[in-house]
Amino acid sequence: MLSHVKGIxxxxxxxxxxxxxxxxAVAGPTLRFVPHADLQxxxxxxxxxxIVKMHGFMIYDTLYGLDANFVPQPQMVKTMTxxxxxxxxxxxxxxGLKWHDGQPVTAEDCVxxxxxxxxxxxxxxxxxxxxxxxxxVDDKTFELIFKEPYGLVLESLSKVASNIPFMMPKRVAETDxxxxxxxxxxxxxxxxxxxxxxxxxxxxxxxxAGYVPRSEPASAFAGGKVAKLDxxxxxxxxxxxxxxxxxxxxxxxxxxxxxxxxxxVLKTAPGIATSVINQTGKQAQLYFNHVIPPxxxxxxxxxxxxxxxxxxxxQAINGNPEFYRxxxxxxxxxxxxxxEAGLEALKAPDPEKAKALFKExxxxxxxPIVVLDPTDETIAHPATVVTVxxxxxxxxxxxxxxxxxxxxxxxxxxxEPTSNGGWNILHSYTxxxxxxxxxxxxxxxxxxxxxxxGWPCDQxxxxxxxxxxxxxxxxxxxxVAAEVSKRAFETGHHVPLGQWTxxxxxxxxxxxxxxxxxxxxxxNLGKAD
Amino acid sequence: MLAFIAKRMLAxxxxxxxxxxxxxxLLRLSPGxxxxxxxxxxxxxxxxxxxxxALGLDQPLLTQFLVWLRTMxxxxxxxxxxxxxxxxxxxxxxxxxxxxxxxxxxxxxxxVAVPLGTxxxxxxxxxxxxxxxxVSVVGFSVPAFxxxxxxxYVFSLQLGWAPVQGFTSISKGFLPFLRTxxxxxxxxxxxxxxxIARITRASVLxxxxxxxxxxxxxxxxxxxxxxxxxxxxxxxxPILTVIGIGVALLISGVVVIETVFNIPGVGRLxxxxxxxxxxxxxxxxxxxxxxxxxxxxxxIDIGYAxxxxxxxx
Numbered sequence: 001m002l003s004h005v006k007g008i009x010x011x012x013x014x015x016x017x018x019x020x021x022x023x024x025a026v027a028g029p030t031l032r033f034v035p036h037a038d039l040q041x042x043x044x045x046x047x048x049x050x051i052v053k054m055h056g057f058m059i060y061d062t063l064y065g066l067d068a069n070f071v072p073q074p075q076m077v078k079t080m081t082x083x084x085x086x087x088x089x090x091x092x093x094x095x096g097l098k099w100h101d102g103q104p105v106t107a108e109d110c111v112x113x114x115x116x117x118x119x120x121x122x123x124x125x126x127x128x129x130x131x132x133x134x135x136x137v138d139d140k141t142f143e144l145i146f147k148e149p150y151g152l153v154l155e156s157l158s159k160v161a162s163n164i165p166f167m168m169p170k171r172v173a174e175t176d177x178x179x180x181x182x183x184x185x186x187x188x189x190x191x192x193x194x195x196x197x198x199x200x201x202x203x204x205x206x207x208x209a210g211y212v213p214r215s216e217p218a219s220a221f222a223g224g225k226v227a228k229l230d231x232x233x234x235x236x237x238x239x240x241x242x243x244x245x246x247x248x249x250x251x252x253x254x255x256x257x258x259x260x261x262x263x264x265v266l267k268t269a270p271g272i273a274t275s276v277i278n279q280t281g282k283q284a285q286l287y288f289n290h291v292i293p294p295x296x297x298x299x300x301x302x303x304x305x306x307x308x309x310x311x312x313x314x315q316a317i318n319g320n321p322e323f324y325r326x327x328x329x330x331x332x333x334x335x336x337x338x339x340e341a342g343l344e345a346l347k348a349p350d351p352e353k354a355k356a357l358f359k360e361x362x363x364x365x366x367x368p369i370v371v372l373d374p375t376d377e378t379i380a381h382p383a384t385v386v387t388v389x390x391x392x393x394x395x396x397x398x399x400x401x402x403x404x405x406x407x408x409x410x411x412x413x414x415x416e417p418t419s420n421g422g423w424n425i426l427h428s429y430t431x432x433x434x435x436x437x438x439x440x441x442x443x444x445x446x447x448x449x450x451x452x453x454g455w456p457c458d459q460x461x462x463x464x465x466x467x468x469x470x471x472x473x474x475x476x477x478x479x480v481a482a483e484v485s486k487r488a489f490e491t492g493h494h495v496p497l498g499q500w501t502x503x504x505x506x507x508x509x510x511x512x513x514x515x516x517x518x519x520x521x522x523x524n525l526g527k528a529d
Numbered sequence: 530m531l532a533f534i535a536k537r538m539l540a541x542x543x544x545x546x547x548x549x550x551x552x553x554x555l556l557r558l559s560p561g562x563x564x565x566x567x568x569x570x571x572x573x574x575x576x577x578x579x580x581x582x583a584l585g586l587d588q589p590l591l592t593q594f595l596v597w598l599r600t601m602x603x604x605x606x607x608x609x610x611x612x613x614x615x616x617x618x619x620x621x622x623x624x625x626x627x628x629x630x631x632x633x634x635x636x637x638x639x640x641v642a643v644p645l646g647t648x649x650x651x652x653x654x655x656x657x658x659x660x661x662x663x664v665s666v667v668g669f670s671v672p673a674f675x676x677x678x679x680x681x682y683v684f685s686l687q688l689g690w691a692p693v694q695g696f697t698s699i700s701k702g703f704l705p706f707l708r709t710x711x712x713x714x715x716x717x718x719x720x721x722x723x724x725i726a727r728i729t730r731a732s733v734l735x736x737x738x739x740x741x742x743x744x745x746x747x748x749x750x751x752x753x754x755x756x757x758x759x760x761x762x763x764x765x766x767p768i769l770t771v772i773g774i775g776v777a778l779l780i781s782g783v784v785v786i787e788t789v790f791n792i793p794g795v796g797r798l799x800x801x802x803x804x805x806x807x808x809x810x811x812x813x814x815x816x817x818x819x820x821x822x823x824x825x826x827x828x829i830d831i832g833y834a835x836x837x838x839x840x841x842x
Contacts (some may be wrong), residue, residue, distance in 0.1 A: 040566075040611045040805060047567060120576070178579040180613050198622050199612045200801050202791030235589055237694060239789045244793070245681050245693040255697050376804075409565040413574070448575055 029230035034243050036257040038117065038236045039040050039203050043181045045120045048441075050431060057221070058205050059100070059186035062165035063091065063110065064158035068279075068515065070336055072158035073222035076105065076187075078140075086149040087132075088473070092445075093140045096212040099169050099192040101143070103136075107142035111135075112173035113223040114144075114165060121163040121178035122441050123156045126469055132490070149502055151472040152439070160221060160518045163432035189213070189227035189523050203234040205522075218524045220516045225460035225523035230511065232522055247272060249410060253527060254506040256520060260320045266505045273510075274503050276323075280432035280517040281501030283332045284317060284383050285443075286440060287454045287494045289424050294363040299490020303357035303407045305345035307390045310498035317500065322502035330444070330485050332432040332499055334473055335517070341484035346496070355394040364467070368399035370418040372426040374408040383427040383497060412453045432499065433518050437477075438465045438484045444493065444522035458491050472479035537830055541823050548819040549601070561806040562586070563610045570657045574760050584610055585675050597812070604632055606816075607809030609802075617814035619798060626696040627794035629706070629785065631779050633714040638721035639772065643761075650764075653734050661726055668723035673782060677716040677789035684712055690739065694791035708788055712797025713790045721775045728771040732764030739763070765836050773829040 035054065041047040044056035065075040074080065078094040097105035118124030118131075133145040146154060151333050172183045177293050184192045189211045196204035204455070215222040216419045224347070235252060237243040240259050248254045248269055251496055257275075258266060286304060288295035295301050314324040327333035328346035340347065371390065373384040403411065408426065416422040430443060438444045443449030444465060446458030464487055468480040488494075504520065506513070509528040514521055564581040585596065601608055606616035649658040679698050685693045691708050699706040736742060737760050745755050785798035802810035811817055 036802060042613075113672045176583075178576070178583050182613065195625055197617060198793055199609070199614065200798055201791075235695075235791070238797075239788050239791070241678055242681070242694050242789060242791050245678075245686060249686055249689075251695070355553070404804070405558070406561040406566060406804060407559075410562045412559045413577075445573075447573075451573065452573070 006406060008107065008169075013017075018268060021103060028230075028528065030233060031231070031522075031525065032182075032233050032235055032252045033148065033258060033522075034237045034246070034252050035234050038200050039234065041180065041263050042184055044115055044166050045163050046178055046180050047327070050519050053162050053164060054162075054521075055192075055203070055462075056164055057186065057188065057519065058167045058190045059192045060136070060331065061097075061186065061187045061188045061225075062164065062166060062221070064154055065220070065515065066160050067217075067219040067222040068517075072138065072154035073219070074089055075158075075222060075225075076501075080154075085147045089139070089144045089146075089153050091142055091144075094212070094214075097187055098210045098212075100185045100208055100210070101169075103169065104139075105119065105167065105187050106139050106170070107136045108139075109170045109173065110167055111142050113167045116168070116173045116175070116177050117163060117165040119164070123152065123159055123296040123439055124163070124165070126439055127152065127156055128468070129466075147488070148470070150470060151317075151477070152469045153316040155437075157432070158221070159440055160516075161436070162429065168360075175200045175490050178279050182408045185379070187211070187442065187515065189225045191234060194470045198323065199293075201236055202237075205232045205234075206230065213523070218514050220514065221518075221521065225521075226521055228526040229522070250507070253510050254504060254520075254525075255504055256504050256506045257469045259501075260265070260318065260323065262505075263320070263503070271407045271508045273508050274505050275513050275514055276501055277513060277520045278432075278501050278518060280332060280436070281499045282379075282427040282429050282431055283327070283428065283435050283499045284313060284379055285435075285494050286383070286387060287426050287428060287452075287499055288453050288456075288492065289415075289422065290421055290456050291454075292417055294358065294361055294369065295424055295487065295492075297361040298490065298492045299357045299361040300347070300363060301352040302304065302489070303361070304387075304495055306350045306357065307326075307394065308346060308348060308355040308495050308497065309349050309386075310496075311391070312348075312390075313383055313497040314500060316386050317379050323460050323502065324498060326498050327496065329384050330435065330488050330493075331437065331481060331497055332435050335436040335482040337437055337478060339482045339485050341482035342489035345489070347500065351390070351394050357395070364396050368418070370399045370401060372408050372423050373400050373402045373403045374405040376404045380405070380408075380427040383429075387425065387427065415455065429520055435496070437518075438468050438481060440464055442528045444484065446491075447495070456491065456493050458487070458493075459495070461487050461491065464466070489518075533834060534557065534831055537827055539821060541827065544592050544823055545816070545820065548600075548814075550594075552815045552819075553597060554806050556806075556811055557590055558659075562576065564715075565807065567611065567724060567806050569610065595758050595808075606813035609810050610807050611805055619810060620795060620817060623798045625698060626792045627783055627787070627796060629696075629699065629714055630717065630783055630792060631776070634718040634721060634779060634782075635776060637714050637718040638725055638775065641718075642722045642725035643729050643768065647733050647756060647761050649726070650730040650733030651737060651760065653730075653737075655721075658730070661723075661730065665723040665727050668719045671719075673716055673720065674789050676719065677713070677714045677786065680712045680716055680734050681790075689712055692813060695724070696792045696794075709747035709792075710792040713786045713792060716789070717786045718781070720782070721779070724775060725768065725771055729761075729764065729768050733734070733760050734762045734768045735761040747751055762836075769829060769832050773825055776825050780818055 035051055037051045039051050039055055041052050044052050051354055063075050063076050064072045067073045076097055077091050077095055079092045081090045118128045130148055130150045131148050132147045135143045137143060140389045158266045159318055169185050172181050190205040190210045190377055193204040207227045207230050216248040218224055243255055266272050288301050290296060302393055310326040318324040328340045328343045329338045336481055353512040358516055371384055374380045388400050391398050415422050434441045435443050441525055442452045446456050446461035448457035464484045466478055471477055488490050511526045512524040514524050534595055564577050564586055567580055608615055618650045645661060649661045652658055681693050684690045691712050695703040695709055697709045742759055745759050785796040787796045797840060801812040
C-alpha cells in the first residue's frame, strides 16, 4: 500500500516537473514588452496617441531625429544644404535606404509623406503657410522652398510630439490624410508582422535585415538605430498585478508603466531592474470654457492660476516626489523653451487673491461652476478632485459631473450654457513634447472655434506663435516663448498643473535602454540569452 | 416534440430583431464619439469632423441604422473603426479562448458539483455535507480576481506549474492548452461549482423525502440506485435551470478572469470596444452574446421537455 502511494507521488512529481519545464519562457532574441496601452490604430497620421507613435518609431524612419540635447540630427538625410537666403532647403537621402518590401526609398516617397503629414499635423500646417513648393530634384534629392525664411524646418522634421513626419512609400503616402492607410510598409529597423497581430492582445515586429543604421551612436531619437532583437512582441496586459507576476515569472522582459506603488516590490525583486526612460515626462493642465461665464472673463481664468497649488495636484496624480516636480512654466520644464515669464501666481498661490478676482469678474458665488470629472482616467480624475476642493475652499459652488473619458471627449465640444449640457472646467494631460514649444500642437491655440476645445480666442497669441516659428535661433525663440507665456497668463489660456515622469521595469537580461524625451524606443535594445 | 422545437426556434427571430435594434440605439444615443477618440487630444474641430464624415457618423441615425442592417443581413458584421479589421475576424480570433474557458468551467463545475451535491443531499448532516456548506460559503464569498491572484502566486510563481498569463490554442497540443486554461478554469469554476452543488443538494434532499423514494426502498432497490435513478433524476429540472443561469452569468465572469489571466477572449474585446466607442465591434459582440444566451435558453427549454414529458409551453 505504502509503495503504491509512493508511486503515485513520484508520478505526480514527475508530471509537475514536466509541466514546469514546458512553462519556461522562451529565451533569446525575442523581447516581450508590455506597453502602456493597446495599439488602437496603425496609421501614425491618424492618431496622436503615444502608443501609435511608438508603433511608428518601430517601423518607420524619419528624415531627422531629435538627439538627447534637443538638437535635430540627420537620420535618413545624408546632406542638407540651405540656400543663402534661407528660403530653400535641399535634402539628399542616405545611400542604401530601403522599404520593407526591398524597394529603394526615393525623394518622391519623402515628398508624398511630407505632404500627407502637413495636412494633419499642427506644425505641418504652420509650415504649409509659408511653404511655396516641395520639389523632387532627382531620385535621392528634394527641396523645400519657402516664401520667406522659416525657422522651424529641421525642428519640424525631427519633432517628437505627434503627428511625427514618418516616411512612407509614395503609394501609401498618397492615401487621403483623413483615411486610414492599409499598407504598413516602412523603412525602419523593425517591420510589422500583420498576420500575428491580435488587436487588444499582441503586436509583433521582426527585425528588418535590410535596414542600414547610421554610424553615430544612438542618442534619443537620433543616431544609429541598430536592431539587436530578431523579434519584439508587445503583449497587452491591462492588469498591473498580472503584469507584475508575468515579469517576476520571466514571461515578459520589459514593462512600460508599472504603477508607483509597485516600485518597492520591483526594486527588491531579484533579476529585475527599473529605469527612467522618458526624461521629460508629462504635464497636466486645467482647461477653461472661454465662451460662457464665469470663464469668459479673463479675471476669473487668472483667479484659477492663483488658486493652483501644483504640489497638491502632483501629490494626487503621482504621489512620489522622486518622480514629480512643480514647474511654473507653460512649456514643460527641462526643455529649451522653459520660462516662468508672467507666472508669478503659480510660484506663490494666493487663494484670497483668487477669491477677489472672481468678485472682480462679477461672479455670483451662489451659481454652480460645472467641472467635468472623467472618473475612469487616472490623471484627470485626481486633478479634478484637487481643483474642486480648492474652489470650494474659497466659497465657490461646484457642480462635479462624473462620466467616463469617452463621454468627456464628447461633452467638451459643447458650447452650450451649463444648464444645457455645457461645461466650465476640465482637466487633461499631454506628453511633455506637445507642450515643449508654442506650435507643436494646438495646446496654445488662440484660434477661437477652429482651435482648442474651450475655444480660447486671441489673435495676439496666434501672431506670437507664428513669430516664434519664423525667428531663427534658440535664443530668439526663447525670447518669443517668454512673450507667449506672458500673454497666455494675461488671457488665462490654461493652467499648467506640474509635471512628472514614470519608470519602466525590466529583466536584468535586457540591456541598451535609451533615454529619450518621450516614448521608449527599441533600437539598441538587447537581451541576453 | 418536433413541433415544439420548431415553435421555440421561430420565437428566436423576433427576440434577435429586438436585440439588434436596442443595441444599435443604445450605442448611438449614449454619449461618446469614436471620431474624437481617434483624433486624439489635440485635434481641432475640422479634423474631427473630417474623420466623422469618413466613418459615416455624420449621417442621420436612420440612415446609419439601415446601412448597418443591410450589411448585417448580408452576413457582414462590419469593420472595426479603429483597427480596420472585419468584426467577424476579430470575434473569430477571440472565440476559442472564451469558448474554451466557458466550456472547461462548466464541465469542471458540473462534474464536481453534481456528484458532490447528490452525495451531500443523500447524506444530509454528514461531514461531507457540512464540508460542502463551508466550501460553498468560501466559494461565494471570495471574489474571483482575489482567488485568481492567489492561484497565480501559488501555482505559477511558487510552483511554476502553469504560466501567469496568456492562452495557448488547443491546436498547439493538449498539454500546453491545459496548462494555460487550468488556473482560469478553477478560478472561475469555483463559484459555479458551489452554486450547482448547493442546488443539487437541496433538490436531492427534497426528493429523498418523497413517497416514491420510500416505495423504491420498500421494493428493495439498493440505496445507490435510489439516489441516482430516482432522486437525482427527479431533481434534474432545478439543476438544469441553475446550469442555464450559470452559463449566462459566465459571460460577465469571463471578462474578469480574462483580465486577471490576460486571456485574449471576447469579453476583453467588448470591454475595450466600449471604452473606445468602437460601435461595430460592440454591436457584433453583443449580438453574439445575445444569440448564445438565446440558444442556451432554447436548449434548456428543450431539455425540460425531454426530462419531463409533461412540460409544454
